[in-house]
Amino acid sequence: MKNIVIGSRGSDLALWQANHVKDQLEAAGHGATIKIISTQGDRIQHLSFDKMEGKGFFTKEIEAALLDDSIDLAVHSHKDLETTSPEGLIIAAVSERESPAELLLIRQDSLDEEQPLGIKENPVIGTSSARRKSQLITFRDDLTIKDLRGNVPTRINKLREGQYDAIVLALAGVKRLELELSDLVTTTLDPTVFVPAPAQGVLGLQIRETDTELQKILAEINVEAVQHQIGIERQVLKLLHGGCQMPLGVYCTPENDVHVAFAQSWEDGALFKTYRATNDLSIAQTIVDELNASTQ
Numbered sequence: 001m002k003n004i005v006i007g008s009r010g011s012d013l014a015l016w017q018a019n020h021v022k023d024q025l026e027a028a029g030h031g032a033t034i035k036i037i038s039t040q041g042d043r044i045q046h047l048s049f050d051k052m053e054g055k056g057f058f059t060k061e062i063e064a065a066l067l068d069d070s071i072d073l074a075v076h077s078h079k080d081l082e083t084t085s086p087e088g089l090i091i092a093a094v095s096e097r098e099s100p101a102e103l104l105l106i107r108q109d110s111l112d113e114e115q116p117l118g119i120k121e122n123p124v125i126g127t128s129s130a131r132r133k134s135q136l137i138t139f140r141d142d143l144t145i146k147d148l149r150g151n152v153p154t155r156i157n158k159l160r161e162g163q164y165d166a167i168v169l170a171l172a173g174v175k176r177l178e179l180e181l182s183d184l185v186t187t188t189l190d191p192t193v194f195v196p197a198p199a200q201g202v203l204g205l206q207i208r209e210t211d212t213e214l215q216k217i218l219a220e221i222n223v224e225a226v227q228h229q230i231g232i233e234r235q236v237l238k239l240l241h242g243g244c245q246m247p248l249g250v251y252c253t254p255e256n257d258v259h260v261a262f263a264q265s266w267e268d269g270a271l272f273k274t275y276r277a278t279n280d281l282s283i284a285q286t287i288v289d290e291l292n293a294s295t296q
Helices: 012-027 060-067 130-139 152-160 171-177 212-219 224-239 282-294
Strands: 004-008 032-036 073-077 089-094 102-107 124-126 144-146 166-170 184-189 203-208 248-252 257-262 271-276
Touching: 004 012, 004 060, 012 032, 012 073, 012 152, 012 171, 012 203, 060 073, 060 089, 060 203, 089 212, 089 224, 102 152, 102 171, 124 152, 130 144, 130 248, 130 257, 152 166, 152 171, 152 184, 166 171, 203 212, 224 248, 224 257, 224 282, 257 282, 271 282
Parallel strands: 004 032, 004 073, 124 144, 124 166
Antiparallel strands: 073 203, 089 203, 102 166, 102 184, 248 257, 257 271
16 A cells, blocks of 8 residues: 555654554554644634533544545544534544543642542643543532643642642543653542543544455554453443533443543532443443433
8 A cells, every 4th residue: 555644643642642553553554644633622722622622522533634635544542532423434444542531749748648539629720621620529528629721730839839739630541652651640540430431542444435445454453352351441422412511431341341531511510420331342231321310
């Protein structure tokens, strides 16, 4: 096949992800280059996600580049993708799963191991995620939540500057960037207790539906077990008609236990439930029916 043009956002993490897939393709004997594309989510930094209109803040422009043949392959953080691909596009493969867990970062002078989550009383915690907000206020009723935007290094620097006592990030991004965090207290939050976003830690590889040649190439690096797990997670999200503004966490373990945290509004705090998955997606409808019934 001709050289494969990979579309990516320009952040350090997005480029790590694109280069990871590029390396896999080159190892399999396929040439690839990366083209950087700016998205709405990159340009608008002053609003939290629940205040931004629409969906696909980090994906629409890249998907448009696929549709106009400017690129051949888009590498996304799978959790950023809408649950239904635009007409003409498909997710041809998913990556191995880095840890789906959240990472809590605490300033040394804000540490109090006697308190829940290990943070001092009346802390300021940084996140722009409605899902994280809903779970944080369930664990602590004395905290103040302050929106936090920017790429991963920028968010961590804002913590170091003292704008927050603690922040919550996806562990996967921090691990992939191999960031130096020895000056901060780091706690990995159990994903069966503090529930991550559907498909957190997984890359989604998106192509044109008509590109059957590339589809065959990507099938070689697709991870089917992960595809099954996140298929359940994202089906719950789809049935709830949610995007990244929805206060919803869903995590399907390799053992097929499905952990859910859900709220109609993040200010309500999260409702936590656990289910046992089957070999198909039918459990997703059961989950959604129970969540809707319990929040009415």
